[in-house]
Amino acid sequence: MAEPWQTATGVIGTIIVLLITTMARYHNIPFPIMDLLMTFFRKVLSIVYPYGQITINEYQGEHMQRDELYTTSEAYLSSVCTSRARKLKAELGKGCDRPLVTIDDNEEVTDTFRGTKVWWYSRKRTSNTSVISFYPRNEERKYYCLTFHKRHRQLVEGEYLNHILQEGRAAILQNRQRKLFTNNPSSNWYNYRGSVWSHVKFEHPVTFDTLAMDPEKKAVILDDLATFREGKEYYHRIGKAWKRGYLLYGPPGTGKSSMISAIANYLEYDVYDLELTAIETNTELRKIFIETTGKSIIVIEDIDCSLDLTNKRKEKKKEKDDEEKEKLLPGQEEKDDNSKLTLSGLLNFIDGLWSACGGERILIFTTNHPEKLDEALIRRGRMDMHIEMSYCTFEAFKVLAKNYLEVEQHELFSSIRTLLGIVNITPADVAEGLLRKKSRNNDVRACLENLIREIEAKAKKEASEDAAKEKDKLKAGSSAQN
Ligand SMILES: Nc1ncnc2c1ncn2[C@@H]1O[C@H](COP(=O)(O)OP(=O)(O)OP(=O)(O)O)[C@@H](O)[C@H]1O
Numbered sequence: 169m170a171e172p173w174q175t176a177t178g179v180i181g182t183i184i185v186l187l188i189t190t191m192a193r194y195h196n197i198p199f200p201i202m203d204l205l206m207t208f209f210r211k212v213l214s215i216v217y218p219y220g221q222i223t224i225n226e227y228q229g230e231h232m233q234r235d236e237l238y239t240t241s242e243a244y245l246s247s248v249c250t251s252r253a254r255k256l257k258a259e260l261g262k263g264c265d266r267p268l269v270t271i272d273d274n275e276e277v278t279d280t281f282r283g284t285k286v287w288w289y290s291r292k293r294t295s296n297t298s299v300i301s302f303y304p305r306n307e308e309r310k311y312y313c314l315t316f317h318k319r320h321r322q323l324v325e326g327e328y329l330n331h332i333l334q335e336g337r338a339a340i341l342q343n344r345q346r347k348l349f350t351n352n353p354s355s356n357w358y359n360y361r362g363s364v365w366s367h368v369k370f371e372h373p374v375t376f377d378t379l380a381m382d383p384e385k386k387a388v389i390l391d392d393l394a395t396f397r398e399g400k401e402y403y404h405r406i407g408k409a410w411k412r413g414y415l416l417y418g419p420p421g422t423g424k425s426s427m428i429s430a431i432a433n434y435l436e437y438d439v440y441d442l443e444l445t446a447i448e449t450n451t452e453l454r455k456i457f458i459e460t461t462g463k464s465i466i467v468i469e470d471i472d473c474s475l476d477l478t479n480k481r482k483e484k485k486k487e488k489d490d491e492e493k494e495k496l497l498p499g500q501e502e503k504d505d506n507s508k509l510t511l512s513g514l515l516n517f518i519d520g521l522w523s524a525c526g527g528e529r530i531l532i533f534t535t536n537h538p539e540k541l542d543e544a545l546i547r548r549g550r551m552d553m554h555i556e557m558s559y560c561t562f563e564a565f566k567v568l569a570k571n572y573l574e575v576e577q578h579e580l581f582s583s584i585r586t587l588l589g590i591v592n593i594t595p596a597d598v599a600e601g602l603l604r605k606k607s608r609n610n611d612v613r614a615c616l617e618n619l620i621r622e623i624e625a626k627a628k629k630e631a632s633e634d635a636a637k638e639k640d641k642l643k644a645g646s647s648a649q650n
């Protein structure tokens with residue numbers, strides 16, 4: 169709350185200003201004398217009222233854009249000062265996940281920064297613009313008045329406002345709705361009003377708690393992610409862009425995509441799911457990368473299936489290019505590298521200037537066949553951590569049993585442990601086997617028995633496949649001898 173004497177001097181000051189201007193109007197006091205009076209009055213006022221004031225308007229500029237300092241102040245006051253305010257208001261802003269509760273209009277609140285007290289006033293004024301508009305417009309202009317003692321001016325201007333910006337931005341990020349972006353095919357950018365990304369709300373429920381994998385491996389990944397998230401200063405000090413690459417590899421159904429969602433939920437980042445096949449040139453790739461924001465994960469799934477990025481594809485492409493080159497008419501020139509999407513184009517963006525803008529980005533590639541990838545693409549520094557998502561181990565099974573059946577121990581667990589030791593089955597298959605179904609009366613034992621049957625069937629199938637292969641080999645051997 170404002171100090172009573174502070175309010176009183178403010179009110180008295182306003183009355184005196186009004187008196188002087190009224191006197192000047194009715195008694196025709198010449199302008200120079202009136203100016204002198206005002207200057208004198210201001211000097212006296214600054215002695216009895218030693219406060220400075222900064223106004224932060226909601227809208228600014230020719231196009232009346234919402235001012236970032238206003239929105240960050242709003243979020244800051246909401247996260248820090250609302251407990252001290254009497255009157256609050258709640259609104260669900262666009263793209264927010266939770267209602268924003270902040271101080272109401274015409275309400276006052278105090279804040280203390282490094283032992284210095286400041287006063288915030290939320291005000292609104294009615295704009296007296298005479299513009300005639302077809303659309304009804306709200307002409308109320310909201311603003312904050314930040315009041316402080318004049319001797320703290322440097323602290324407020326230099327450090328406090330910066331503090332507001334940073335804290336406010338963090339609060340906005342926390343309150344925002346997280347998004348899953350997918351890139352539009354470049355031919356459709358025109359249709360999507362020039363936008364390269366479309367988005368939906370990101371709501372995947374998987375977390376590291378529900379992700380089935382070796383607990384030690386999980387702990388290492390969590391540690392790495394936590395270090396990355398808190399590494400702003402560290403990355404700055406060592407002169408490295410604040411980004412990290414993860415290569416997730418393993419057979420289908422081992423949880424690579426689930427792991428990406430778990431990482432996004434853990435870090436509270438947005439996800440950009442980059443479909444390389446929808447991009448035709450390096451120039452398009454550049455535009456796509458530039459339009460990503462910080463605190464995000466950029467994902468390229470099944471990178472081995474993406475265009476021109478593996479050794480084999482490069483060789484095939486070379487053959488195709490040679491054929492096409494022969495078809496070119498004399499005088500026709502080959503297109504330069506920017507008019508195609510190339511491996512070097514992708515590497516340039518991973519290493520290049522893009523990674524320096526904004527920071528706090530994670531890049532994830534997934535593949536079922538890491539051996540097919542070009543060494544250059546997955547070397548350390550680009551893909552800092554290679555994570556193998558493996559077939560279901562007994563430890564991973566225990567997580568799934570807890571998720572799906574809410575059991576941590578059961579007499580059938582020991583047979584399942586033995587079976588998992590000899591059969592390769594994916595967590596996706598185990599999860600399916602454990603699914604509670606009406607036909608199983610939602611019974612834990614029935615679900616576990618069903619899983620055992622499925623693993624045994626898989627073991628039989630694998631054994632007969634191996635036998636068939638062995639038979640084929642022997643046949644091939646004997647026909648070669650003949
Ligand atoms: N490690 C795991 N932990 C928990 N659930 C899993 C795990 N792996 C697979 N699942 C279950 O199987 C489904 C498919 O898994 P997911 O899509 O993550 O596999 P993937 O490795 O990405 O497969 P693909 O290589 O085919 O893309 C998930 O929706 C989830 O229900």
Ligand SMILES: [Mg+2]
Pocket residue numbers: 424425426469534
């Ligand atoms: Mg996947």
